[in-house]
Amino acid sequence: MNEELFYANIDYQREKRRGVGEVIYGEGKTAEQITEIIKRLSAISDQPVFATRCSLDKFTLIHEQVPSASYYPQARIIAVGQMPEAVGNIAVVCAGTSDLPIAEEAAVTCELLGNMVTRIYDVGVSGLHRLLAKTDSLHKAEVIICIAGMEGALPSVVAGLVSAPVIAVPTSVGYGASFGGLAALLAMLTSCSAGVSVVNIDNGFGAAYTASVINRAIHSHRDF
Amino acid sequence: MNEELFYANIDYQREKRRGVGEVIYGEGKTAEQITEIIKRLSAISDQPVFATRCSLDKFTLIHEQVPSASYYPQARIIAVGQMPEAVGNIAVVCAGTSDLPIAEEAAVTCELLGNMVTRIYDVGVSGLHRLLAKTDSLHKAEVIICIAGMEGALPSVVAGLVSAPVIAVPTSVGYGASFGGLAALLAMLTSCSAGVSVVNIDNGFGAAYTASVINRAIHSHRDF
Amino acid sequence: MNEELFYANIDYQREKRRGVGEVIYGEGKTAEQITEIIKRLSAISDQPVFATRCSLDKFTLIHEQVPSASYYPQARIIAVGQMPEAVGNIAVVCAGTSDLPIAEEAAVTCELLGNMVTRIYDVGVSGLHRLLAKTDSLHKAEVIICIAGMEGALPSVVAGLVSAPVIAVPTSVGYGASFGGLAALLAMLTSCSAGVSVVNIDNGFGAAYTASVINRAIHSHRDF
């Protein structure tokens, strides 16, 4: 059944059809709209319900209506419901300090979808020893999310070191010829390392979703 | 050990480090160079050695030197060594007749890397019934490679129907505002369906490589 | 006769020449300018006079001078004069919640130009069942306006299901590689479904105008 609000046609069957319930994209929705959708989805879901790209201001308003909601400020995520048990190992790797909000959006999304996360931050290619010091952690990961702005070189280097799939996230960090993340996007798409696939600029959520699908597919086989 | 030719620094350790040996990108290499690299890699590898983006003319020259080489004309792939046993199920889905060369590059690469492949061709979104008729096959796939040129809408529709990860390949099929595949590339990157990640325009090989890494990770857990 | 203000050269003959009087594009005009043009056009027109892209603030100022003006907040349209009788059937279809302002600009414009409108909202291709559930409504439409941001795939899918002409409106909804609506625009222009024509990004008005011209041409023949 598809229950319709005027402004949203909620996809209640999604959890059955795709294995994951609908996640709310908070950008451009009002606190009232998010509150309403959270309530409706919470009523039918066993998984945590959450919304990405939410400011602290929106959270404050929503929290009044949904006291059980919690907020992850760096990730800008509002979540309702208990964090699920974590399986597997997804490494979230990022190049620089400025990429942190996207990295946290990815990491927290992974956790909310039931995955174990290893954070490996600020290991940009300009100081390679910082990355190489983390080689062990990289090898242990079953899926790797690799986040970088500017020239976006990190996924090429990381993918060359490991056998796990690498999901690359270009960020809009940079100025001038980075053209809002275009430089990093093109670099990741033309990576000389096989095994890299790419999501939209700043799309930490999308990378986490794909990583979760892969990580959980691996473990559904292992665990049962 | 890294043995050096003047023109190539062969990465013999790759198979150990990344789980897959070096694959030869045939474009811009001469038949002589490809022949030489095939010989050196064959001498040390248990997996099939293969080269992508090779014309029939190049194959004819290489075949004289390497009689055991075989040629996949639609995929434009030259391969040496026995096709490995196939595990799992990767669906290769393409939108139109003109996308076939890239679809076959992906499908044959998957097979050479030891994966079972289901081909679902010419199911573009302009005649949705053709795609919906294949819903069962799509649900059975563990990884899906989705190939489309022009407006590149197919991955969004496919990803909305399944729970497996979808790797999207834009092709340069189209004219005018397709700008050599840019329209399809941007469409796939901005897909409204979560679970889609993207590789470079016409990069059937790259999609297959990533799909194989995922499919084999799932089955290494299941099988042992 | 063309009466000239300093800032505008009003086209009074337009209604005779093109069948529709001048519609005011409110963006970048002051409330005073809009008020003046509304007054002049209202004095000579039998059709409703209206202005698009008007904020609530502008409406408040204009309403003081033109008490008969009414406001459509989601469409951001100010209108003066009685809604005309509606003929035919234009379906306004949109992909997501964020496309609503453009969808309403299109729908209200259609209504002000004398067309019956069927609204089919939030039926993006990531959950195809939502769209397919509306197949009957789509088949009944004589003209279809199809609005989508992000990857802009909806018009291709819709046009494949129907025989009516489809006018596609890309929206600037999205981020990163959507490049302000460019991704959706290119996708719609390169649609693999024949029967799709495209207007400018966010141009709900333009799509409605064209749809109205077509719908009314069909019914001028039927009715007389």
Next chain:
Amino acid sequence: MNEELFYANIDYQREKRRGVGEVIYGEGKTAEQITEIIKRLSAISDQPVFATRCSLDKFTLIHEQVPSASYYPQARIIAVGQMPEAVGNIAVVCAGTSDLPIAEEAAVTCELLGNMVTRIYDVGVSGLHRLLAKTDSLHKAEVIICIAGMEGALPSVVAGLVSAPVIAVPTSVGYGASFGGLAALLAMLTSCSAGVSVVNIDNGFGAAYTASVINRAIHSHRDF
């Protein structure tokens, strides 16, 4: 029923679903493939079967297998079956001599789909008197296809003169800053005249298809 060739999944139900049978896009298909598809479609269709973007060389090969095929050299169209009776009035207007191939692709497609066509050629805006001399013909048209390369200004001027819908086709005619038709495409999308919708660069077929759908909808009402 969808009968599958290896290279094409023919959409036999299209005529029923969309009112027009499948039209073959000849670019990138071999003469053999086109011949085979023509034969299969001809066997089930009452309408003419035709293929666009076909060179004279391809026609010569196809003609040997399908002697009833005829060729429209400027339009580059191969057609089989009798030209249907023509209804209504579609004006095909083009700016310059170099736009002729696209204009003829549009005009012949319109005719093959059963529409009366008025050709108004070489009436670019640099010599406005040439266009204004055709005002009567423009006013009589029920749908107008407007084709221009370079700065693509013609649709804006034409749409300002008439009440019929205008379908604009940018062409790749031009050099330098025309960037393969991009200048004309952007100009048409940003037209200051309402009532203009746009198809892909050089897409004479697509414009004709849309124009035919509209023209025939008008006349299905009138005639019955």
Next chain:
Amino acid sequence: MNEELFYANIDYQREKRRGVGEVIYGEGKTAEQITEIIKRLSAISDQPVFATRCSLDKFTLIHEQVPSASYYPQARIIAVGQMPEAVGNIAVVCAGTSDLPIAEEAAVTCELLGNMVTRIYDVGVSGLHRLLAKTDSLHKAEVIICIAGMEGALPSVVAGLVSAPVIAVPTSVGYGASFGGLAALLAMLTSCSAGVSVVNIDNGFGAAYTASVINRAIHSHRDF
């Protein structure tokens, strides 16, 4: 002699070398800097000294220091010194109401440089009769500045009607596919009418400068 401020290396010889003294580009300069440069230039020039792209706020501050300064609000120009005698006839033609600020920047600059100006405003190509009604004025002009945003078609049409040189100014008026004036710029550069040359987007000053150079060259010959 070139007297140097820390922030500006004033070109006092310019009037001798190029026939026109230095004109101040106000954007990004503080009121203090503009005041200082105006004072220094006024001390050595017989022509009016003026600054373009100045807000009313800047004028208010400058006026306190330079009481003889006057302000042209639509043109956003501050001028000091008596308006020179006007020679010849430059027509400033613009397409729409929103192009007015650029049109006035051009017109006032022309006047400050000693040229007679004929203003022909809001004559966009969507209502051709408005432009054709001004044919006489256009024929009398010795140089024409033609200003348009959106699809930028006006210069092509105007140049086709006259024998005078046309200087085209694309404006950033528009949205979506106008890409900040790019659509108009490309259209003007690819104009099918010979005799059109183009300046930067929104560069009313630059067009006026060139028009003045041409107009005054014509009249220096006539007058002596």
Next chain:
Amino acid sequence: MNEELFYANIDYQREKRRGVGEVIYGEGKTAEQITEIIKRLSAISDQPVFATRCSLDKFTLIHEQVPSASYYPQARIIAVGQMPEAVGNIAVVCAGTSDLPIAEEAAVTCELLGNMVTRIYDVGVSGLHRLLAKTDSLHKAEVIICIAGMEGALPSVVAGLVSAPVIAVPTSVGYGASFGGLAALLAMLTSCSAGVSVVNIDNGFGAAYTASVINRAIHSHRDF
């Protein structure tokens, strides 16, 4: 009277309306078409009739039909009729050897339109002394056409030295980041020197046409 060929709607009134007869753009026209148009225009014109962008091969064919035609190989222009008397002084300045074909297209067009031409070639800004050695010639010119590829800096430097109007022609000379002349085009449009206006990439003809209109306007005043 507008006599129509199937492929061209010749503008016989152009000479009266615009002061210059129609000039044939040879690119994309066959030798037969050019021959026919030359014959028709020659029959009614007192000025030379000419066609630009014509290969030597086309000339050879046309020459058989029009023995009085002559060919300017570097300019790639075919002309019929006596070279008119030359007035005034247009300097054609170019940056490098590779810009010569466009420079000659401009220079020969100027001459065919009745202007005196001074050629100043290979004076690119990388060796400024070469340009400065020509300062006298530059000062004597009444209009300057300035042609450059690569970074397109020449017009900015030249315009800074003179008081005559400068018409800048970017050329497609260059590689990589010159993007087919885009770098030079953008540079010329954003020139810091006032008095520069720009035509399309490689449009030597267009620059010459504009220069001629200006030069002749100056001299029509002087001479009578």
Next chain:
Amino acid sequence: MNEELFYANIDYQREKRRGVGEVIYGEGKTAEQITEIIKRLSAISDQPVFATRCSLDKFTLIHEQVPSASYYPQARIIAVGQMPEAVGNIAVVCAGTSDLPIAEEAAVTCELLGNMVTRIYDVGVSGLHRLLAKTDSLHKAEVIICIAGMEGALPSVVAGLVSAPVIAVPTSVGYGASFGGLAALLAMLTSCSAGVSVVNIDNGFGAAYTASVINRAIHSHRDF
């Protein structure tokens, strides 16, 4: 040793490895973060520690915690530690007043890295005599940083006059077709003068860093 903060992985070994310690990029970092990093770096470095792209507001906050910090307002640089002795001669040349902030970022960075700097400002190519008056200073420089917005012609002209290496910095100064510095960037990359290399738009720091490396390499040889 790499000591990790949550938000930054400070590269303490950088001074040993690369000869220069880590420089803080202030954009997007909070005053608290910058303060903390300054403190940690100051504790281990003999060179001045500094942060670029810092507003006066940030400096005020940081100054409270680090009283020895000083601020260069035009350069927007905060520095701690004594200015080192200066060697060699780096000329910082800029085209216009608006390029000053980038020029000062470059000049102050050079000084903080121990280089003698000669400032040559506001010598744009539109008034060549201003540049030529500085020929002696240019010849004395051992490395030249050349900064320009708009058409970015200055490095081509300067490099043609000297034998020292020229590092070009495009700035985002300009409007319209400068596209945020793209015009200047492309111009500098396609310079016809050999010896020019380019850094990112507005990257005064990067140019200074490279210039310093070169200048100090020259002098490490000379001095010892």
Next chain:
Amino acid sequence: MNEELFYANIDYQREKRRGVGEVIYGEGKTAEQITEIIKRLSAISDQPVFATRCSLDKFTLIHEQVPSASYYPQARIIAVGQMPEAVGNIAVVCAGTSDLPIAEEAAVTCELLGNMVTRIYDVGVSGLHRLLAKTDSLHKAEVIICIAGMEGALPSVVAGLVSAPVIAVPTSVGYGASFGGLAALLAMLTSCSAGVSVVNIDNGFGAAYTASVINRAIHSHRDF
């Protein structure tokens, strides 16, 4: 003295002014033109005279006229005169086999300009161990030229390891989203490693010229 050919204005003073004589850019020049320029430059130069971007065919023709000319086939360089003594140490580093022609253009140019060259080839970042194995060679270099196509990540990694200046050359190697070298160019311009400056796509010569200027400046100090 500047002796002029019709097609070239040879800059004989260049060697004195800039320290290096004119180098011939062979692209687009005929064998005859190159022969003539070689002869004239050889007559006045003590350094080798050479031409880049010359095919073997051109060399064969030139060799008949200039028997002392020799050819470097991979570099596509024709040179006349004795190779000068080599000083210093420039490392030419390239990412992949396909970048070899540009790498050799750079290396041979460096040698012809009197620099010692260390070639480090096929060390792309996808197999980092290949690059790290060359760390010693990299540390010994006084200037590094770093050449890469596709994602262009190599300069960022290399610059992070060394203290020498790095000159980055993007190549047009790649397909799809590499857009003819644009991806690599943007990546190099936005490098997170300080000390990288960039030349045009495929401009091996330009990088070598700059590297030579730097290397020789270092050694002119050391040696005297």
